[in-house]
Amino acid sequence: MQAIHPAIEPTEDGSPTLRHPVFGETYHSLHGAVAEARHVFIAGGLKRCPLPHVHILEAGFGSGLNAWLTLREAEESGRTVWYTAVEAYPVDIRTAEALRYADDPLFGALHRAPWGEPTEITPRFRLEKRAEDLVFARMDAIFDIIYFDAFAPDTQPELWTEGLFRKLFAQTAPGGALVTYSAKGTVKRALRAAGYEVTRLPGAPGKRHMVRAVRPRKNESDANLK
Numbered sequence: 001m002q003a004i005h006p007a008i009e010p011t012e013d014g015s016p017t018l019r020h021p022v023f024g025e026t027y028h029s030l031h032g033a034v035a036e037a038r039h040v041f042i043a044g045g046l047k048r049c050p051l052p053h054v055h056i057l058e059a060g061f062g063s064g065l066n067a068w069l070t071l072r073e074a075e076e077s078g079r080t081v082w083y084t085a086v087e088a089y090p091v092d093i094r095t096a097e098a099l100r101y102a103d104d105p106l107f108g109a110l111h112r113a114p115w116g117e118p119t120e121i122t123p124r125f126r127l128e129k130r131a132e133d134l135v136f137a138r139m140d141a142i143f144d145i146i147y148f149d150a151f152a153p154d155t156q157p158e159l160w161t162e163g164l165f166r167k168l169f170a171q172t173a174p175g176g177a178l179v180t181y182s183a184k185g186t187v188k189r190a191l192r193a194a195g196y197e198v199t200r201l202p203g204a205p206g207k208r209h210m211v212r213a214v215r216p217r218k219n220e221s222d223a224n225l226k
């Protein structure tokens, strides 16, 4: 897939984000890119997972911000993370390196990692970037957390469907969770229809709610599977 060249825009917490040249949407909230990513994916997802080794799927690698914050959290908390990210429109390396997070050499390492090959970024963080369309991507791994970070349901309705959520549910570990910034009614209904138990949590700055959708354990003995 060919790399795209999104524009860089400031957000209210001082951190930059990107604007997609085709969809016209920003990759994170203009109320604060880092604030939103920390709230939805790190606090709502990673920090609620008790496992010492976590396998994460991200829908939409984009700017690499969610991946980078996850790497930092893994380093700080002393856990290991295997991070698989699917991205249909990879960002060109020069744009990525112009983002301010790029002051951290590990942020550049995430972007320079080859596509389609698991790469050890640090001993605690293994990244596999897949340049594929999420709708068609074949998956066989089981994930403890799914960061569902597609563009908004009104912009990309084809990605917020019961069908796609069923596919992700099948790859979610019992007790694992999908987290996303959208708490739209149609999204919650599609997640429930796919089998998830859906909870609304307080949203990131500028948003009332976000969603955390958990794959129920079949029975108590599943609690001891991992």
Ligand SMILES: C[S@@+](CC[C@H](N)C(=O)[O-])C[C@H]1O[C@@H](n2cnc3c(N)ncnc32)[C@H](O)[C@@H]1O
Binding pocket: 026, 027, 028, 058, 059, 060, 061, 062, 063, 064, 065, 066, 067, 086, 087, 088, 089, 090, 132, 133, 134, 135, 149, 150, 151, 152, 156, 159
């Ligand atoms: C809201 S942005 C999130 C970006 C990212 N999580 C980050 O930390 O910057 C949505 C991302 O999903 C990607 N995307 C859109 N449609 C996709 C598809 N069908 N399959 C995979 N990725 C897609 C976009 O290119 C973009 O990178």
